[in-house]
Amino acid sequence: MxxxxxxxxxxxxxxxxxxxxxxxxxxxxxxxxxxxxxxxxxxxxxxxxxxxxxxxxxxxxxxxxxxxxxxxxxxxxxxxxxxxxxxxxxxxxxxxxxxxxxxxxxxxxxxxxxxxxxxxxxxxxxxxxxxxxxxxxxxxxxxxxxxxxxxxxxxxxxxxxxxxxxxxxxxxxxxxxxxxxxxxxxxxxxxxKAEAIEKALKDALANAEVKNGVAFIEFKSPFNIISKVARKAVWELGYRGSLVVNRDFHGKAQVYFRISPDMAEEVNMSEIIAELKGKGFNAGGKREVLGCICERDKIGEVLEIIKDHLR
Missing domain, CATH: 3.90.1640.30 (inorganic pyrophosphatase (n-terminal core))
Incomplete structure (x- = not known):
């Protein structure tokens, strides 16, 4: 066989x-x-x-x-x-x-x-x-x-x-x-499937709150769309960055942070990833992207670490 x-x-x-x-x-x-x-x-x-x-x-x-x-x-x-x-x-x-x-x-x-x-x-x-x-x-x-x-x-x-x-x-x-x-x-x-995913993407993006050019987006979905939401926010809608949270992804939470190339000069993504890993979080990424999966009751802690670096 x-x-x-x-x-x-x-x-x-x-x-x-x-x-x-x-x-x-x-x-x-x-x-x-x-x-x-x-x-x-x-x-x-x-x-x-x-x-x-x-x-x-x-x-x-x-x-x-x-x-x-x-x-x-x-x-x-x-x-x-x-x-x-x-x-x-x-x-x-x-x-x-x-x-x-x-x-x-x-x-x-x-x-x-x-x-x-x-x-x-x-x-x-x-x-x-x-x-x-x-x-x-x-x-x-x-x-x-x-x-x-x-x-x-x-x-x-x-x-x-x-x-x-x-x-x-x-x-x-x-x-x-x-x-x-x-x-x-x-x-x-x-x-x-594609139609249902497209609707979920639109619904998520409709919840964007923007501060200093960064879109903060929260939603709940069983679909693995978090990176697509972040990409659309930066690449298509023109935000300098997007910090996206799926509060209930099959019992876990997803946090995804994407920044535009010009914002990469201001934000050291590797430092944020290192700090998250140091606190025991499952996090990874590269120069312009960070992804993290955590327990739902830990979302606030993850967001606080990221926002501290944004400040």
Whole structure:
């Protein structure tokens, strides 16, 4: 039995469809880790025990396969250490200091299978910048897909993980394999999810309170939209920063802080992250972004630390 373990986003899903097509796999099981958790859970480990061959796609989890005694093909594009397990064939241009815009491109390059899925993986990972890559443009043009249609298909595929629907994430590669790429634009289950997500985004943004150019936004939603809310506030609505709180995300709280490049000169995000971690919070990020998951009764403490740095 062939087992494919893949990331839950468009790149992971298109990479899976490309692999199945390239190898002409008639029988396979594909699984995603729990959404938002970069680990193999017990469900995945049970299937690994039963599998004859394993494929791991677009998951930066080299440590998870070090102890596996099954023939494994590990395809990725993230920076990562070499896998020492001789049972694992690691295919990643980053190991040689090269870059790939998506795992879908790595799969396509390795197996020489190129189609619209190859391009959609890139659009899913780097957004609008994907259209600056000539090959992405050529592949979409070949399928007569416009830029807007490609972005829409990515939005529809990603609606599954944003809705925290692991079962639909795992069904998605077969939806790609069984439908022409243009037909995905009218695939009803994904359209309904995307509409519900769009409404939740609008409702959240409608609650924005602005002070000194920073939007403070609070909402409750089971959808994993917090980063999208923050991005829209800064990139589309033009706020210098956005501090966003989802007060009830499956029993936990999410806090997300994004700032514009000009505000990055005033706010030291790494200091805030370090202080949050020092207080025991699960926090991470980079120069312009901070994300934190905490207990709901700890929201005030997290916000106070961030606001202290803003003052």
């Amino acid at each position: 062939n087992l494919i373990i893949h990331h839950w986003d468009t790149d992971g899903i298109t990479s899976t469809a490309l692999l199945v097509k390239a190898l002409e796999l008639k029988e396979f099981i594909n699984l995603s880790p729990p959404i938002g958790e970069f680990r193999f859970d017990e469900r995945i480990r049970r299937e690994i025990e039963k599998a004859n061959r394993l494929y791991v796609l677009d998951l930066n989890l080299p440590h998870e396969v070090e102890g596996i005694d099954k023939e494994t093909i590990f395809i990725d594009h993230h920076i990562q250490p070499r896998i020492m397990n001789p049972m694992v064939k690691q295919i990643n241009p980053a190991l040689e200091g090269n870059e790939a815009p998506s795992a879908s491109f790595v799969v396509s390059e390795y197996f020489n299978v190129w189609n619209a899925w190859s391009a959609l993986g890139v659009v899913g990972d780097i957004g609008e910048k994907a259209f600056e890559i000539p090959r992405v443009h050529q592949l979409l043009e070949r399928e007569r897909l416009t830029r807007e249609e490609a972005l829409k298909i990515v939005e529809l595929i990603d609606s599954n993980y944003i809705a925290m629907d692991r079962e639909s994430v795992e069904k998605a590669p077969k939806v790609l394999l069984e439908n022409h790429v243009k037909e995905l634009l009218s695939y009803e289950p994904w359209l309904k």
